[in-house]
Structures are given as structure tokens and as C-alpha cells.
Amino acid sequence: MSDVHEVRVGSSDDIVGIRKMVRTIAGDIRMSLVDQTKLVTAASELARNIVVHGGGGTVRIERLTGPTGRTGVRMIFSDEGPGISDVDLALTDGWSSGQGLGLGLPGSRRLVDEFELDTAVGRGTRITVTKWTR
Amino acid sequence: MERVPILKVGDVLLISIQTDLEDRTALALQEDLAEQIVRTGARGVVIDITAVEIVDSFIGRMFATIAAMSRLLDARTVVVGMRPAVAITLVELGLSLGGVHTALNLEKGMRLLAAPDPGGPPGTMSGR
Numbered sequence: 049m050s051d052v053h054e055v056r057v058g059s060s061d062d063i064v065g066i067r068k069m070v071r072t073i074a075g076d077i078r079m080s081l082v083d084q085t086k087l088v089t090a091a092s093e094l095a096r097n098i099v100v101h102g103g104g105g106t107v108r109i110e111r112l113t114g115p116t117g118r119t120g121v122r123m124i125f126s127d128e129g130p131g132i133s134d135v136d137l138a139l140t141d142g143w144s145s146g147q148g149l150g151l152g153l154p155g156s157r158r159l160v161d162e163f164e165l166d167t168a169v170g171r172g173t174r175i176t177v178t179k180w181t182r
Numbered sequence: 183m184e185r186v187p188i189l190k191v192g193d194v195l196l197i198s199i200q201t202d203l204e205d206r207t208a209l210a211l212q213e214d215l216a217e218q219i220v221r222t223g224a225r226g227v228v229i230d231i232t233a234v235e236i237v238d239s240f241i242g243r244m245f246a247t248i249a250a251m252s253r254l255l256d257a258r259t260v261v262v263g264m265r266p267a268v269a270i271t272l273v274e275l276g277l278s279l280g281g282v283h284t285a286l287n288l289e290k291g292m293r294l295l296a297a298p299d300p301g302g303p304p305g306t307m308s309g310r
């Protein structure tokens with residue numbers, strides 16, 4: 049099995065498959081059940097954001113092995129949608145530009161170990177998250 | 183598209199979620215349920231999530247919507263069987279599920295519905 053998977057996120061129907069893939073990879077590296085659940089939940093939120101706000105995109109899922117042998121999962125969610133004009137606001141609990149609860153972005157950030165958000169208005173959004181096996 | 187079966191047990195409608203729900207399936211379930219509550223005159227709804235491995239904000243919102251909708255149709259909702267890992271994750275995600283009754287298992291959920299209605303939606307997600 050290859051260590052990098054790239055999946056298209058076109059509609060909400062793709063989200064179940066992404067959750068399943070992330071679960072399998074997290075299980076393969078023996079991440080704890082709680083950490084697996086957190087990672088899969090973050091994946092679900094960020095993939096849904098691509099569908100709802102980003103107009104579709106991709107997710108790249110990578111299995112990582114650090115220099116000291118520790119393992120982890122990195123996920124990169126990219127879209128070429130409208131981008132986010134105020135990142136601080138978007139990362140605020142409860143803020144949504146639509147009908148959402150505004151928990152997806154700030155919640156995912158809490159569920160992972162590393163969270164990086166790159167965005168440009170009119171160009172798109174790229175969110176990179178990493179979770180390490182403890 | 184898959185549809186989640188709704189079982190009638192006395193005057194309670196029982197929904198046991200056995201698969202990772204697609205968004206469309208979750209939306210169809212809300213509609214089917216509203217229809218069934220009215221058709222059967224059920225006074226309670228139990229959603230068993232013992233088999234559910236993740237609850238994200240979409241599914242969490244579905245529970246809250248079902249609870250609110252049932253209340254309008256004179257039925258009470260209890261979510262039962264939440265896995266510990268799911269509860270931990272929901273708290274970190276920031277989803278409090280206020281307004282949704284929970285119980286540890288099916289038996290406790292059924293007992294909760296059999297008890298007289300304490301009135302008003304709950305303020306917390308803690309079970310009994």
C-alpha cells in the first residue's frame with residue numbers, strides 16, 4: 049500500500065469514503081481509538097468545508113514516519129474556491145458565514161497536533177493538519 | 183441511497199444507526215421520522231448510536247434537529263449508547279448537544295422516556 053493517497057472531494061457523498069480511509073490509516077499506525085476518532089472527525093469537518101464553502105477540491109492523506117521513528121498522519125485539504133478573507137474570524141468558535149454552527153475550523157484545529165491554514169481571496173484555501181501517534 | 187429503518191416499539195420509535203451515515207441519508211431520516219411520529223402518534227424517539235464511530239458537526243446537528251422537531255410533534259428524543267471516544271471528541275470539537283437528552287444505553291433511554299416528562303429541554307448533554 050502506498051503511503052500517500054489523493055482523493056477528490058466533489059460532493060458530500062465523498063465524505064464517508066474519506067472518513068473510512070483516514071480511519072484505516074490511523075488504525076494501521078496504531079493510533080489510539082480516541083486519537084483516531086479525533087482525526088477522522090477533523091477530516092470530516094474539513095472535507096465538508098471544501099464541499100460547502102470551497103466549491104470542491106482534493107484531500108491528500110500521508111502516512112508519516114519521523115526521524116525518531118514516531119508515526120503520524122498528515123492531511124492536506126485544498127480547494128480553488130473563494131478563499132477566506134478574515135482568517136481570525138473564520139477560526140472563531142461559533143462564527144459562520146452561512147447557516148453552520150461555526151465549529152468546523154476551530155474544532156478541527158483543537159482535534160489535531162498541527163494546523164496550518166493558507167488562503168488567498170479569489171484563489172483558494174489549503175489547510176494542512178498533522179496528528180502524531182502518542 | 184441507503185435509508186435508516188425506523189422501528190416501532192410500543193409508543194416509541196427506535197432508530198438504530200448501523201452505518202457511517204451519508205449526509206443525504208441523515209436528511210432523509212429526519213423527514214421519515216417526522217412523518218412516522220405523526221402517523222403513529224409516538225410519544226418518544228430513541229436514537230441508538232452504539233455502533234457509531236464518529237459524530238461530526240453535521241450529525242450532531244441532526245440530533246439537535248430531530249430533538250427539536252420531535253418536541254414540536256409532542257414526542258421526546260433520547261440519544262443512547264454514545265461511545266467514550268465520540269463524547270471526548272464532541273467536547274473538544276465544541277459541540278455541546280444542549281437540548282438533546284442522552285442515556286448510556288437503550289434500557290436507560292427507554293426508562294427515561296417512560297418516566298413523566300420533567301418538562302423543558304435539558305441544558306446539558308449529561309445522561310442519567
Ligand SMILES: Nc1ncnc2c1ncn2[C@@H]1O[C@H](COP(=O)(O)OP(=O)(O)OP(=O)(O)O)[C@@H](O)[C@H]1O
Pocket residue numbers: 093097098100101102127129130131132138139143144145146147148149150151152153154173239240
Ligand atoms: N474551504 C473553505 N473555503 C472558503 N471559506 C471557508 C472554507 N472553510 C471555511 N470557510 C469559512 O470559514 C467559516 C467557518 O468555517 P467552519 O467550518 O468553522 O464553520 P461552518 O462551515 O460555517 O459551520 P459548521 O462547520 O459548524 O457546520 C465558514 O463559514 C466559511 O465562511
Ligand SMILES: [Mg+2]
Pocket residue numbers: 093096097148151152153
Ligand atoms: Mg464547516
